[in-house]
Amino acid sequence: xxxxxxxxxxxRSDVDSLIEVNGQLIGECKESSFVAMPISDTxxxxxxxxxLYCDDNDMRYSVTRKVCFENGTVSKTPTGDVKIFFWPGGxxxxxxxxxxxxxxxEKCFPYTLSSIMLDSSHELTLYxxxxxxxxxxxxxxxENCAFSLGAAKSGMLKAVTVCGxxxxxxxxxxxxxxxxxxxxxxxxxxxxxxxxxxxxxxxGKIIKINRLNTIMKHEVRTEMHIDVQGCFVEDIPSTGFxxxxxxxxxxTLTLAVAFCEAVRExxxxxxxxxxxxxxxxxxxxxxxxxxxxxxxxVRPPLSENDxxxxxxxxxxxxxxxxxRLFEFKFENMKITxxxxx
Numbered sequence: 001x002x003x004x005x006x007x008x009x010x011x012r013s014d015v016d017s018l019i020e021v022n023g024q025l026i027g028e029c030k031e032s033s034f035v036a037m038p039i040s041d042t043x044x045x046x047x048x049x050x051x052l053y054c055d056d057n058d059m060r061y062s063v064t065r066k067v068c069f070e071n072g073t074v075s076k077t078p079t080g081d082v083k084i085f086f087w088p089g090g091x092x093x094x095x096x097x098x099x100x101x102x103x104x105x106e107k108c109f110p111y112t113l114s115s116i117m118l119d120s121s122h123e124l125t126l127y128x129x130x131x132x133x134x135x136x137x138x139x140x141x142x143e144n145c146a147f148s149l150g151a152a153k154s155g156m157l158k159a160v161t162v163c164g165x166x167x168x169x170x171x172x173x174x175x176x177x178x179x180x181x182x183x184x185x186x187x188x189x190x191x192x193x194x195x196x197x198x199x200x201x202x203x204g205k206i207i208k209i210n211r212l213n214t215i216m217k218h219e220v221r222t223e224m225h226i227d228v229q230g231c232f233v234e235d236i237p238s239t240g241f242x243x244x245x246x247x248x249x250x251x252t253l254t255l256a257v258a259f260c261e262a263v264r265e266x267x268x269x270x271x272x273x274x275x276x277x278x279x280x281x282x283x284x285x286x287x288x289x290x291x292x293x294x295x296x297x298v299r300p301p302l303s304e305n306d307x308x309x310x311x312x313x314x315x316x317x318x319x320x321x322x323x324r325l326f327e328f329k330f331e332n333m334k335i336t337x338x339x340x341x
Contacts, residue, residue, distance in 0.1 A: 007072060007090045009039045010302060013049045014097045015060060020048040028052070031095075034302060039092070041072040047082075051098045059101035067094065077317045086322045087301060087311065088341065116157040116168060118185070124168060126157050132172060136187065144187065150174065162204050163226040171198070180206070191232050193224075197243060206232075209242055213297075214261045215254055219243060239267075249274075249333070253300065253307035256328045259335060260298040260310060263288055276334040291338075293324075301325065309341060 011019050011026070012034045019026045019035050022045060027035040039045065045067045051060035067084070068076040074084055074092075085093040110129035117123050118136070125135045132155055134147035149155070155172035160182065167182040178198045182191040195208035196219075206224040211217060222237040249255040255274060262271035268285045283291075295312035301323070307330070311323035325341035 006038045007041050007069070007092065008036055009045070010034045010036045010091065010093045011047065012093070012095045012302075013051075014095070016052045017096075017098060018050040018052060020050065022046050034093075039069065041090075042070050044068050047094065047096060049096045049098050061099040061101065063096065063099050065096060074320050077319050080318060082319055084320045085311070085313065086316075086320065088323070088325050093302065113155050114157040116159065118168065124157060124183075126155050126170060128153055134170065149181065150179075152179070160200055162200065162206060164204065165226065169200070190230075191224075212239070212265065214265065215257045216246065216249075216261070217241070217244065218265070218267075239265075251307070252328070252330050252333070253305055255330070255333060255335065256307035256310050257298050260292070260295075260312060263292055264295060264298075274335055276331065276336045279334075279336060279338075292326075295324070296321075 009021075011021075011029055012031055013019070013029050014031055016028065016030045018028055021037060026037055029035045046064055047067060048062060048064040050062045054060045063081065065078050065082050066076075067074065067078050067082070069092075072090065074086070078084065081097040083095040085095070087093060110127055113126045113128060113132075115123055115125040121138050123137050125137065126149075127133055127135065132149035132152050134144075134149065135142055136144040149170065149172060152172040152174035155170060158169045158171060160167045160169035162182070165184075167184055170179075170181040170183070172179045172181075177194050177196060179194045180191070180198045181189060183189055191206075193206070193208060196211050197209040199207050201207055201223075208222050208224070210220045210222075212220060218239055219242050220237050220239050221242050223235040224232050225235065227233050249258050259271055259274040261267075262274070263285075266289075271288070272280055272285060292312060295314050297313045298310055299313065300307070300310055308328055310326050310328065312326065313321045313323050316322050327339050327341045328335055329337040
């Protein structure tokens with residue numbers, strides 16, 4: 001596969017799809033499988049992905065995209081719904097997304113989620129009406145209904161003290177992210193943050209945690225406090241495991257990917273821990289970093305899932321990626337050798 005005598009195009013889709021190239025049926029593919037065909041090193045290809053299944057909650061439609069090759073390279077960058085990976089040996093892996101209709105959200109009557117008394121007469125209410133909204137009432141009179149908080153459907157109000165200052169906190173969650181808005185007694189909004197996890201510590205600091213895009217699920221923890229000017233500022237972030245415990249990889253694929261990502265993120269101690277004693281004695285972290293060079297992501301080539309071969313991916317453009325292929329050898333769940341394929 002990686003020493004093709006002629007350029008080879010591999011096509012995958014985000015859902016089960018029938019693939020046409022220049023009007024010719026090629027076959028069926030999906031995200032975890034592919035179709036392949038030899039191509040000319042110079043020429044235009046019109047690639048159509050026809051989704052085979054859909055339902056009322058996931059309506060799909062066909063898309064056709066033009067990909068141009070010239071002298072063995074992609075000469076014209078395709079649109080953002082197409083990603084092209086250039087593997088060694090003249091292999092182009094093309095990932096195409098089918099069209100996706102937005103389904104209308106179910107209409108429902110407004111409903112109250114949470115309320116809190118601001119003082120003896122004013123009440124703040126968080127409610128849903130085609131999105132989250134805030135209303136401040138004085139008895140039966142709505143004095144301020146101007147706060148619209150987006151498309152989330154759940155949330156709560158809570159009294160929050162940060163660095164000795166009292167606020168009303170609005171905690172919401174949407175699309176796997178948590179959001180915190182703080183309002184002072186005059187309904188000014190000095191803080192609006194979003195993260196994977198948000199909490200307020202016992203000593204009045206706001207803590208936000210974001211997950212890194214690593215196979216070991218590293219996390220970045222940042223504390224926030226109020227400075228002398230009354231502004232919210234972030235402390236120096238730290239990286240570690242805060243919502244779950246670290247566990248050593250249990251298979252060679254995870255081990256190889258974890259090692260490459262640790263090198264990319266400059267996690268020196270973790271990266272060296274994945275190497276055999278003999279390999280650590282031969283190469284220090286800086287040499288390994290130089291050997292790999294800069295890269296954005298790590299993934300095995302298609303049909304290789306044991307960690308023996310890994311591609312280090314760099315982004316040539318928004319749609320085109322180049323891969324350098326590396327071969328790994330293992331013994332007793334340690335990496336014993338690395339060579340460029």
